[in-house]
Amino acid sequence: MQEVNEQLHAEGYAIVRGFFAADDMQRIAAEAARIYQQGLAHHATYRDKNLLFEVLDDPRAGRRVVLQAHWTPRISPYLERMRRDPRYLAVLEPLIGRDIKQITHQMHWKPPGAKYTFYRYHQDARFRNAAATRNLLYGTVNTGLAIDAQTEANGALRIIPRSHLRGYLGLSEDGTIMTGQTADDDLRRVGLDPDSAVTCRMEPGDLLLWTLYTVHGSAPNLSGHDRRFMINSYVRAADSDRGEWTFRDGVSTPLGPEPEICKYEQLRERPGPFYIEPDWTEEAQAMRQR
Ligand SMILES: O=C(O)CCC(=O)C(=O)O
Numbered sequence: 001m002q003e004v005n006e007q008l009h010a011e012g013y014a015i016v017r018g019f020f021a022a023d024d025m026q027r028i029a030a031e032a033a034r035i036y037q038q039g040l041a042h043h044a045t046y047r048d049k050n051l052l053f054e055v056l057d058d059p060r061a062g063r064r065v066v067l068q069a070h071w072t073p074r075i076s077p078y079l080e081r082m083r084r085d086p087r088y089l090a091v092l093e094p095l096i097g098r099d100i101k102q103i104t105h106q107m108h109w110k111p112p113g114a115k116y117t118f119y120r121y122h123q124d125a126r127f128r129n130a131a132a133t134r135n136l137l138y139g140t141v142n143t144g145l146a147i148d149a150q151t152e153a154n155g156a157l158r159i160i161p162r163s164h165l166r167g168y169l170g171l172s173e174d175g176t177i178m179t180g181q182t183a184d185d186d187l188r189r190v191g192l193d194p195d196s197a198v199t200c201r202m203e204p205g206d207l208l209l210w211t212l213y214t215v216h217g218s219a220p221n222l223s224g225h226d227r228r229f230m231i232n233s234y235v236r237a238a239d240s241d242r243g244e245w246t247f248r249d250g251v252s253t254p255l256g257p258e259p260e261i262c263k264y265e266q267l268r269e270r271p272g273p274f275y276i277e278p279d280w281t282e283e284a285q286a287m288r289q290r
Pocket residue numbers: 108119124155156157216217218229
């Protein structure tokens with residue numbers, strides 16, 4: 001863990017190989033498949049408190065796809081236990097201590113043949129409530145669990161090493177994170193070298209760590225297989241006014257009956273359930289301009 005710790009601070013990312021075992025991963029993959037089917041039942045993006053299914057009629061695939069699901073522990077007792085598995089504490093404790101809250105729980109899919117399966121380069125600090133978060137650089141650790149093997153072809157995460165030391169760079173703020181594709185130019189504009197990007201190849205069960213300032217993105221899935229990735233973002237409890245308890249003095253802590261405000265700030269005023277018609281796609285934007 002010492003090595004992981006040092007690499008995260010020096011390079012802005014680190015990979016823990018074999019974080020979860022093959023049998024854990026089979027079970028997580030089965031939950032992901034069940035949750036995907038549940039998402040497909042919705043005609044558009046669906047929110048119920050922190051639980052969210054991002055659903056889209058993908059113009060290229062010509063079918064309904066699920067791109068993300070947030071806070072699935074609310075509908076999966078198994079994932080609820082896994083989000084606070086002691087193996088997470090072992091990785092996190094040297095970095096952010098024994099009192100830890102969770103800000104995001106996101107399952108991502110890149111359905112084969114779909115158009116919107118890439119993420120422009122960005123820093124996750126962009127998606128944090130800055131007033132409610134302290135110690136942005138080292139108070140938070142983002143983790144990404146490979147459910148499927150992550151390869152160049154299926155759009156593994158790409159990281160710019162040492163970019164976390166550059167402060168906030170304002171990447172991809174001119175549009176949404178899944179439209180436009182000028183990855184190399186985006187980087188050059190802020191003085192980063194596109195050739196320095198590292199593709200984080202991973203096997204199922206490997207865990208990637210990165211900071212809120214680490215520049216990262218991912219290419220579209222051009223393979224015939226899905227690329228499923230589970231992102232959990234953890235914060236030192238003292239550094240955040242948001243989040244769900246995960247470990248209290250090192251003790252794994254289940255979700256309470258009522259969700260806490262994490263990233264969905266309107267949780268109390270507009271808990272849902274409701275639908276959100278996707279207005280961010282190029283197709284939706286073209287319709288609006290007609
Ligand atoms: O799933 C991916 O490739 C990247 C997702 C990401 O960076 C994000 O949601 O902030």
